[in-house]
Amino acid sequence: MSEENAKPEKAPDKEKEVKKKEEPQVPKYTGYDYDCFLAPQELLKAVTKLDHADFFLEDVSCVDMQEGFQVVYHFDRFSQPGRVVLRVMISRENPEIPSIYDIFPGAAWHERECFDFFGVRFTGHPNLIPLLLDPEHQGPPPLLKEETALKDLNQLYPDRVHTPVSPDSEEFVKEINNCSNQKSRNQS
């Protein structure tokens, strides 16, 4: 479990330099302090945990890829800054994911935006109507990619494991409590 989250930027500086020489194709800096994949049904549990840990929602976005839609949730914290990113894979055929509106009401518009651009349906959202798009917009959601342009997870995130983490796991709890940006984000 710990291996899949040991990302290059979390590594100490020396190792980072070494890795850069070995694999120049991996981004040096990602801006994430904790990065994990989640199963859709466990999203709400994880978000509740983040809420209790005083995180705030930065945004909700969506990436269209071969395996389906990757819905990305970014969280950060005021008191002890450290960015957590939750990634949830959902299928292209049935793009449904629970809405986190009840926990973070600020997610409502971000989710509506995803609905606009990708057609992802957020179950439990109170008002899932077009936000930015013209309600008379015709045709498929505009940010969907053509079949030929789709990339898969291994192409986009080489070099890491994509199996979901459980929000109950010790590691998740530890990471969200301890995450801070001291190392990975000092960029000067």
Next chain:
Amino acid sequence: MIEAIPTQFIIIFVGLLAVMAFVGLNAIVLVYLERKVAGFIHRRPGPYEVGPPCFPHGILQPFADGLKLVGKQLFTPRGADSILFWLAPMISIAPAIVCFIVIPFGPHLQIVNTNVGLVLILAFTGINVLALCLAGWASQNKYGLIGAARDISQGVAYEIPLLLVVLSVVFMTGTFNLFDIADGQGAWPWQWYIFYQPLAFIIFFICALAETNRNPFDLPEAESELTAGFHTEYSGMGFACFFLAEYAYMVVASCIIAILFLGGFQGPVLPGGWWFLAKVYVLLLIMIWIRWTFPRVRFDQLLNICWKWLIPLAVLNLLITLAVIAI
């Protein structure tokens, strides 16, 4: 044949024509003055280039604006009550003109000298509220409706301290006749009633700002809240009439203040008419100055000022006046 028309009627007729010319001229001067003063406060030139070289500083700007408004398409919105919609600007401008009939501009410059001059003016200026109410209601526009509602509550509220303050002056002088009130004061500032009634003057000035819908009390047409308030739907001359009426009421209010508190046409050296004009224009300049300086108050604050402060103070002022007179 000539005898069939009473002289009084001819005087009023000629006087009305003169007053209309005066109101029109005043509006033109005030529009220009307002923009120039605004420009001065904003540190920019204001109207400057319009007009041939023989009319520098954009003096012709108000004429261009006026003629342009005359040439604008008149527009009755769908769903509006067209009779009331077009009646409203007329009702707004007409009483303003009538008010000028009883105002003594100078010792010998008054069209009708009547014993109830002050009452007449207060009565006629009250009609403006009705006009704005009709305008807002008949134009089938929600902003207009809210503007009208604001105007009614504002107008009704501010009539009360206004009347109370006027009463205290009337008790002092014992007359409603504007000429007599002005005549009763001396030529020098310490002989004016502002010296005896400073509180009344302040209350009256604030009420006058509110009654004429000037900033900071311009809530019926609050631009950033209600786009243009009660005259949102008016184009061309309808809008111009409201504009004209606003300036006419400003002049009326300044005239009344000048008569009640600043000695009217009284003044040393110069003939009375000039003194009157000077006082009125100083008051108008202060009004313009206030407009470009202050933010707008909120609606409930506006009413609070009136009900919680001005009315009790006006009553107090009246009681003190009565006590002093009785003693």
Next chain:
Amino acid sequence: MNLDLRLDTSGDFYARKFQPTKREDTLILNMGPQHPSTHGVLRIILEIDGEYILRAEPVLGYIHRMHEKMAEVMSYPQYLPNPARTDYLHGLAWNWAHVAAVERLMGLEVPERAEYIRVITCELNRITSHLLWWGAYLLDLGAFTPIMYAFDDRERIQDILQRITGSRLTYCYYRFGGVSNDIDDRFIEETRKQCSRMKPRFKMFKDLVTDNFILRKRVEEIGEIPADTCRKYGATGPVLRGSGVPYDVRRAEPYSVYDRFDFNIPSYDTCDAMGRYLVRMDEMQESIKIIEQALDTLPEGDYIMPKAPKKPKPPAGDVYFALEGARGKIGFHLVSDGDKSPYRLKLRAPGFSNLSLFSEVSEGVLIADAVSILGSLDLVIP
């Protein structure tokens, strides 16, 4: 004559979704999209009882300009001029966010001088943004004159920036690995002069406007946003700092050379519009402090990395870069597949999150207060 004013919004999609409640005496009012106080083209559907707002729902998207789609179509350098158009008041910050996200992804080093130049220009731009907000906010409150004074300073700063960046408003000055051209002595001199000119003017602004009692009555205790509401909605920037949380990206996750400067993060725990107002007024002074420090310690060197790639092809992966704009936290989530254009770009516009709490805050306030709250959020609608 049709007097049933409740019915006439029915022709529109959003109005149909916004049905009036069962009460008979309410009015549905459409504020915008063309309304002087919604700053551009925001539309707010209000249900009002008299002048009290029962419900408010902002409708946006009237200037949705497809920035995210455009990023996928265009290559990185082609997309350079566009982020500034997302938030046209603080264009340099967006420009920076785009450039920096790509730099982080590629591991590009930026010369120190370029970082200093970026800080100076970005802070100048932040002052212009706050000045415009200040003028426009007072315009919302009915005072016309302050905006003229604000534009006086704004135009001077724009002249300084224009000489060096080449545009007045929608800047495209930063390049991958540096900035497009070096600053010269005249720029430094003019900036110093402007900084020393601004300082007494803030005192004048305070005496002239901030201490005005009518203004105080209009903004104090209006639109109280508790810090927890900010957290729930993800509000950042002056809105958050006006609620007593001194969170600033420049301090929380220092990017560029911000950790070398000494500046305060102003915050007021009154949570009301006055707090947000004062935060912005203080922030301008802090920006001047930063600019002066940066000018004093400006290092020599390259203004752009000599071997900066003209057509960058960052490696596959994703990056999240956040920086502090005038309105709050700007986020760039860039997903790259190793090609010449991004695979997916998500922009986090701070105004988006800040506006989403409006409907909660504006419940039960007067229309005039709603205008005041809306102004104090300082919106540039995405």
Next chain:
Amino acid sequence: MAQENQDLIRPFADTATDEPIINQAPVQKILNICRAMSLWPMTFGLACCAIEMMSFGMARFDSARFGAEVFRPSPRQSDLIIVAGTISRKMAPLVVRLYEQTPAPKWVIAMGNCAISGGPFVYKNQYGIVEGVDLIIPVDVYIPGCPPRPEGLLEGLFQVQKKLTGRRWWPLPEQARTSDK
């Protein structure tokens, strides 16, 4: 591009207006001069260009000098519609409505590249904007720029005045410069 999106373009605005009551040439000529000298713009900003439109009214450029001072928020009272910014498809019907709400002698300035042709936001498969405001309302003067400088907008105002009265009222910049020497 235009052909692909033909079905999505909004209908053209209704441009019918009333005949003038006094349709005499000299009267109309005088009125036209007055109109040219008092063009009241509508406070109608759409995007970035709106900020430059604000600068145009502010102390430095001061449109008041040329009579275009009174920014009216209500379309009923304005003569000049400055379309300042990108017209999204969502906004297009409202632009048409605002145009139709403005009473008869009215002029339209398309300010900036977005209003002229869609500007930088035109690319393959774009889904959200109208490529040029002249597809939905008639335009009198186009001002290129992204955004145009306030001086450009002033020049656009002069062009509207020229269109109205048939002559240019203010000296050209070159002449102004030579007359200074």
